[in-house]
Amino acid sequence: MRILADENMPYVEALFAEHAQITTKAGRAINADDLVDIDVLLVRSVTQVNRTLIAKANKLKYVGSATIGMDHVDQQALAERDIRFSNAPGCNAVGVGQWVAQVLLTLADKSDEVLKGKKLAVIGAGNTGTAAAKCLQALGCDVRLCDPFKAASGDPRDFVSLDEALDDADIVTCHVPLTKDGEYPTHYLLDRQRLESLKPNVWILNACRGAVIDNRALIDWAKANPQARIALDVWEGEPNPMPELADLVEIATPHIAGYSLEGKARGSYMLYQWLAPQLTWPAPNSLASLLPNPNQAPITCSAAPSQSQLLSWCERVYDLDLDDRLFRQKAFETGGFDGLRKNHQPRREFSALTLVPKGKFEVNWLEQFGFSVGR
Numbered sequence: 001m002r003i004l005a006d007e008n009m010p011y012v013e014a015l016f017a018e019h020a021q022i023t024t025k026a027g028r029a030i031n032a033d034d035l036v037d038i039d040v041l042l043v044r045s046v047t048q049v050n051r052t053l054i055a056k057a058n059k060l061k062y063v064g065s066a067t068i069g070m071d072h073v074d075q076q077a078l079a080e081r082d083i084r085f086s087n088a089p090g091c092n093a094v095g096v097g098q099w100v101a102q103v104l105l106t107l108a109d110k111s112d113e114v115l116k117g118k119k120l121a122v123i124g125a126g127n128t129g130t131a132a133a134k135c136l137q138a139l140g141c142d143v144r145l146c147d148p149f150k151a152a153s154g155d156p157r158d159f160v161s162l163d164e165a166l167d168d169a170d171i172v173t174c175h176v177p178l179t180k181d182g183e184y185p186t187h188y189l190l191d192r193q194r195l196e197s198l199k200p201n202v203w204i205l206n207a208c209r210g211a212v213i214d215n216r217a218l219i220d221w222a223k224a225n226p227q228a229r230i231a232l233d234v235w236e237g238e239p240n241p242m243p244e245l246a247d248l249v250e251i252a253t254p255h256i257a258g259y260s261l262e263g264k265a266r267g268s269y270m271l272y273q274w275l276a277p278q279l280t281w282p283a284p285n286s287l288a289s290l291l292p293n294p295n296q297a298p299i300t301c302s303a304a305p306s307q308s309q310l311l312s313w314c315e316r317v318y319d320l321d322l323d324d325r326l327f328r329q330k331a332f333e334t335g336g337f338d339g340l341r342k343n344h345q346p347r348r349e350f351s352a353l354t355l356v357p358k359g360k361f362e363v364n365w366l367e368q369f370g371f372s373v374g375r
C-alpha cells in the first residue's frame with residue numbers, strides 16, 4: 001500500500017506509517033507522474049485534483065483532503081474513475097471561529113469600541129460560521145445568520161436573506177464554500193453592487209475563499225470608504241494576493257484562520273477514520289494523544305474580564321499580530337505566501353487556556369467563547 005501526502009499535513013507518519021509506505025511532496029508540486037502506483041492520495045487545499053492529475057493514476061482508490069473546502073477537487077472526475085473521496089468537514093472550524101473573534105476584539109481594542117450589541121452578519125452558517133457566531137454571541141453581539149440552504153433544510157435557527165443581513169450590519173463575516181453554480185453561487189458574492197450597499201463604516205472579514213469577495217471591487221470600495229475596516233485571511237489569486245489590497249486591509253493573514261494545531265491534527269485524523277474501516281485498519285489512538293501539552297499556566301480570575309482583558313488572554317494563546325506583521329514583511333516575496341503558511345507559528349485553540357474563577361460571577365459565556373473553565 002502506497003500513500004502520497006502533502007508534506008504540510010501533520011501527523012501523517014504517526015497515523016499511517018504502520019499501514020503504508022508514505023511519500024510526501026509539496027502540495028502545489030504534486031503532478032500526474034507522482035501518482036503512478038499510488039493507492040491513496042492525501043492532499044490539502046493547494047493541490048488541484050482534476051482529470052489531468054489523475055491521468056496516470058493506475059492504482060489510485062482513495063483521495064482524502066484534510067480540509068473543509070473542496071473547490072480544489074473535481075469530484076465528478078474521481079467518481080468516473082471509481083476513486084473514493086472524502087474531505088474533513090468541520091476539522092478546523094473552531095480555529096476559524098476563534099480567528100474571527102480575535103480579529104474583532106483586536107479591531108475593537110484599537111478604536112476603543114464595544115462589541116456587545118454590534119450587528120454581526122454571518123454569511124454561511126455551517127461549521128465555521130456557526131463557530132464564529134458562537135464566540136460572538138458569547139460577547140453579546142447581535143448575530144444574524146444568512147444561509148438559504150440551511151433555512152430551507154428546516155434548521156431551527158432564525159435566518160435572514162443576504163440583503164437583510166448586509167443592510168444594516170456593523171460587521172460582515174463570510175463563511176461560504178466557493179461555488180459558481182446553483183441557486184446561490186458564492187463567487188463574487190460581495191461584488192461591486194453589494195459592497196456599495198454596505199454601511200460606509202462597516203467591518204468586513206473574510207476567512208473562507210478569496211474570490212467570495214471581488215477583490216478589485218473591494219480595493220475601489222475601500223478607497224472610497226476609508227472609515228470601513230477590513231480583515232482578510234483569504235485572497236483572490238492566492239498565493240499572489242494584490243499588494244494594493246493588503247495596504248487597505250487592517251489585519252492581513254495568509255490563509256491560516258483554521259491553522260490551529262488541533263484543527264490540522266483533526267484533518268489528518270478524520271482521514272484516517274474514513275480510511276480505516278475500508279482498509280481494515282484498527283481504530284486510531286485518541287486525537288489528544290497526537291497533540292503536545294499546551295503548557296499554558298491557568299489564570300485565576302476574581303471577576304468577569306473586560307473586553308481588553310479577554311483579548312489579552314486570547315493573545316496568550318495566539319499571536320495574531322505576529323501573523324499580520326509577517327504577512328506584510330514576506331507575503332509578496334517569491335514563495336512568501338506559501339512559506340508563511342508552511343512555517344506558521346504553532347497555534348493552539350483557546351481551550352488550551354484554563355480560567356479558574358474565584359468568587360461569584362457568570363462563567364458560562366467564557367466557556368462558550370472557547371476557554372476551558374476550571375471549577
Ligand SMILES: NC(=O)c1ccc[n+]([C@@H]2O[C@H](COP(=O)([O-])OP(=O)(O)OC[C@H]3O[C@@H](n4cnc5c(N)ncnc54)[C@H](O)[C@@H]3O)[C@@H](O)[C@H]2O)c1
Nearest residue numbers: 068069124126127128147149175176177184207208257258
Ligand atoms: N481560512 C481558512 O483557514 C478556512 C478554514 C476552513 C474553511 N474555509 C473555507 O470556508 C468555507 C466554509 O467552511 P464551513 O466549514 O463553514 O463549511 P460548511 O459546508 O459547514 O458551511 C458552509 C455553509 O455555507 C452555506 N452556503 C452556501 N452557499 C451560500 C450562499 N450563497 N449564501 C449563504 N450561505 C451559503 C451552506 O449552506 C453551508 O451551510 C469552506 O468551504 C472553505 O472554503 C477556510
Ligand SMILES: O=C(O)[C@H](O)[C@H](O)COP(=O)(O)O
Nearest residue numbers: 044045046067068069092258
Ligand atoms: O478549507 C479548509 O479547510 C481551509 O481552507 C484549509 O485550512 C486550508 O489550508 P491548506 O489545506 O491549504 O493547508
